[in-house]
Amino acid sequence: SGRIMNPLSLILSASFAAATCTALSAKLASNNSLQTHSSRRSWLAKSLVSAASATLLLDVSNPAAAVADVDLREFTALAPLGTPTSTGSKLTGLSLSQMASRLSHDLVEGSTGEGGYFISGDVSTQLFRDDCKFVDPTNSVSSLSRYQNALKILFDPEQSYVQLLEPLQIDESKNQITAIIRSGGILRLPWNPRISSYDSTIIYTIDDNGLIESQEQGWSISSAEALKETFTPSSLSAPYSNLPIPKTEPVEVTELFDLINGHKPQSFSQDQRFQIASLIDRIVDARYEWRKEDLDGKWALAYLQPGPDGGGIDRRIPFPDLPFNNNYQIFSKKSLTNVGELLGPLLEVRVGGSLQEEDESSYSTPKRFRANIEKGALCVGDGDEKCIPLPIKGEGIFDGVYLGERLRIGQNINGGGARVVQVKVA
Numbered sequence: 001s002g003r004i005m006n007p008l009s010l011i012l013s014a015s016f017a018a019a020t021c022t023a024l025s026a027k028l029a030s031n032n033s034l035q036t037h038s039s040r041r042s043w044l045a046k047s048l049v050s051a052a053s054a055t056l057l058l059d060v061s062n063p064a065a066a067v068a069d070v071d072l073r074e075f076t077a078l079a080p081l082g083t084p085t086s087t088g089s090k091l092t093g094l095s096l097s098q099m100a101s102r103l104s105h106d107l108v109e110g111s112t113g114e115g116g117y118f119i120s121g122d123v124s125t126q127l128f129r130d131d132c133k134f135v136d137p138t139n140s141v142s143s144l145s146r147y148q149n150a151l152k153i154l155f156d157p158e159q160s161y162v163q164l165l166e167p168l169q170i171d172e173s174k175n176q177i178t179a180i181i182r183s184g185g186i187l188r189l190p191w192n193p194r195i196s197s198y199d200s201t202i203i204y205t206i207d208d209n210g211l212i213e214s215q216e217q218g219w220s221i222s223s224a225e226a227l228k229e230t231f232t233p234s235s236l237s238a239p240y241s242n243l244p245i246p247k248t249e250p251v252e253v254t255e256l257f258d259l260i261n262g263h264k265p266q267s268f269s270q271d272q273r274f275q276i277a278s279l280i281d282r283i284v285d286a287r288y289e290w291r292k293e294d295l296d297g298k299w300a301l302a303y304l305q306p307g308p309d310g311g312g313i314d315r316r317i318p319f320p321d322l323p324f325n326n327n328y329q330i331f332s333k334k335s336l337t338n339v340g341e342l343l344g345p346l347l348e349v350r351v352g353g354s355l356q357e358e359d360e361s362s363y364s365t366p367k368r369f370r371a372n373i374e375k376g377a378l379c380v381g382d383g384d385e386k387c388i389p390l391p392i393k394g395e396g397i398f399d400g401v402y403l404g405e406r407l408r409i410g411q412n413i414n415g416g417g418a419r420v421v422q423v424k425v426a
Contacts, residue, residue, distance in 0.1 A: 084143035087125035092210045094127075099206065100168040100177050102127060107181055108164050116162030118183055118200075121151035129207065133214040137223040153188055155195075160185020163258070165199065177204040184262055187230060194237040195229050196262040220269070232324075236344045238264040239300035239326055241423040243406040252282045257407045260302040261423050266323050268303070276303060280409060280419060284401045290367045291403050292357075299408055299422035301327040307417030329422065331355065336371045342378075351376040351392045366399035366411065 094102070102124055109115070110122030117123035125144060133142045141147050162183040169178045184197035199220040207213040219226065229237070240262040245254055256279040259272065268276065321327070325341035330352075337352035353374035357367065376392030377384075401419070402409040408422045 082146060082149055084130065085145045087128075087130055087144050087148070089126060090129075090209075090211055091124075091126040094210050096170045096172065096175070096177060096206065099127065099204075099210070099212075100170055103177060103179065103204065104164060104168055107179060108162055115157035115160070116181075116183065117151065118162055118181070119151070119155035119160040119185055120157040121148045123148060123151075128212045128215075132212055134217075135214070136217040137219055138226065156186045156188050175206045177206070178202065179204070182258065186234065189230070191233040193230050193232050194234050194240060194262065195226070196238055196240075196264075196267065197258065198226075220272075225267075236324060238262050238267070238302070239328075239423065239425045241300070241406055241425050243424060246405045249404055249406075250283070250286070250288065252279050252286075253402070253404055253407055255279055256283065256421065257423065260421055263302055264323065264326070265301060265304040276421075277305060280305060280421065283409060284365075287365050288402055288404075290363045290365050290400060291405075292363070294403055294405050294424075295331045295400075295408075296333065297331060297424050298426035299329045299331065300425045301329075301420055302423050303421040305419040305421070307412070307419075309416060328425075346381065348379055349376065349390070350379055350387075351390075365403075366401045367403075368413075369398055369400060371396040371398070 105111075106117045106122070106124050106127075110117055110120050111124040112122055114120045114122035125148070128144050130144050131142050132144050132147075133140070134144075134147045139150075141150075160183070162181055165180045165182055170176075171178070179202045181200050181202065182197050183200065184195050187193050187195060201218045203214075203216045204212050205214045205216075241257075249257075256276065259276055259279070260268075321340065322342075325344065327341070328339040330337040330339065332355075334355055335352060336355040337350055339348055339350050341348045351373050353372045356370045356372070358370065359368070373392060373394045373396060376390035377387040378390055379388075380386040395414070397413040399411045399413060400408070401411055406424045408424070410420050410422070412418045412420070
């Protein structure tokens with residue numbers, strides 16, 4: 001059929017699914033004090049294993065076409081979430097504008113302030129029919145009570161977020177309301193996977209009584225990508241910065257930060273890359289003052305803009321840069337350390353040396369730096385106790401073109417002119 005991989009890949013995929021499912025069952029069953037939630041999460045984990053197994057068995061040479069042939073809702077149906085029940089009285093007769101106002105509040109803060117309802121389940125049930133149909137790329141269910149139960153066990157509201165990207169749009173002719181949100185966060189699964197920020201378009205259709213009869217949701221990421229992130233432990237996820245918005249941060253910097261934070265450089269769509277490139281150009285052209293006091297700390301690579309000739313960055317790390325690994329730079333006033341993961345945080349290469357500003361008296365951008373790389377090491381885990389020295393030396397030249405409290409843009413000079421966008425994580 002063209003969809004089955006070679007026998008070795010097939011065996012590895014099946015073995016992975018079986019081993020993972022067994023481990024999850026044992027892990028989740030051990031917590032008897034939370035029997036109801038545990039059983040639901042156990043089902044959730046097993047369902048995700050099944051869905052991931054189906055995805056793994058697709059022909060990786062053409063993943064888009066392969067995923068199009070499989071409806072992942074078959075593997076991720078909202079199973080043991082209780083039988084459909086009444087959610088109480090209903091509020092009828094609201095105008096579309098009144099409905100939109102209530103939904104705006106629920107999307108961001110929740111009906112009672114517990115957090116946006118997509119990450120908390122805190123939704124105004126009186127606005128929806130009990131048999132409302134909820135559809136997204138991985139699920140379809142016609143029960144408000146079961147949908148709400150699913151939301152309550154999916155995300156950790158304390159470590160997740162929802163942002164409303166624009167005012168809700170009303171279509172009187174279709175009796176519909178459309179919302180666009182950005183969300184992400186930590187799933188309540190044993191390995192604490194982080195779902196990077198993604199955009200959702202939500203279409204609410206209202207019936208003749210003024211109640212929502214369907215909620216259809218589209219994502220800016222594919223269902224396969226969502227499942228991949230679901231199976232990625234937080235230790236292997238893209239770095240995420242929890243730093244709050246600085247009061248003096250320019251609007252375009254905030255927009256860029258929200259787009260790239262919690263992402264790996266290769267995870268963006270072409271449309272997102274165009275948007276990011278435009279924001280980078282606006283920030284660079286503004287020539288904001290260099291805030292040298294904000295440079296110290298650990299910065300994670302979130303986006304890479306190739307140079308004019310397609311050049312990347314000169315990391316001085318003699319190992320391939322694999323997509324599941326992360327890259328960091330650690331700055332102090334007079335030193336720089338590049339950190340490149342090889343097997344996630346378990347094994348990494350560190351190269352470092354002295355850092356020198358060409359003109360320490362200047363606060364204008366671009367700001368030229370020279371890094372004299374004097375040492376390297378292959379390290380297991382944190383600390384310096386389990387490190388093997390590597391003979392790495394050289395000179396790196398780069399410009400700092402923007403520096404804020406939580407976002408930095410640099411341009412590599414002797415590595416092809418690539419621009420890097422980093423978020424501060426420590």
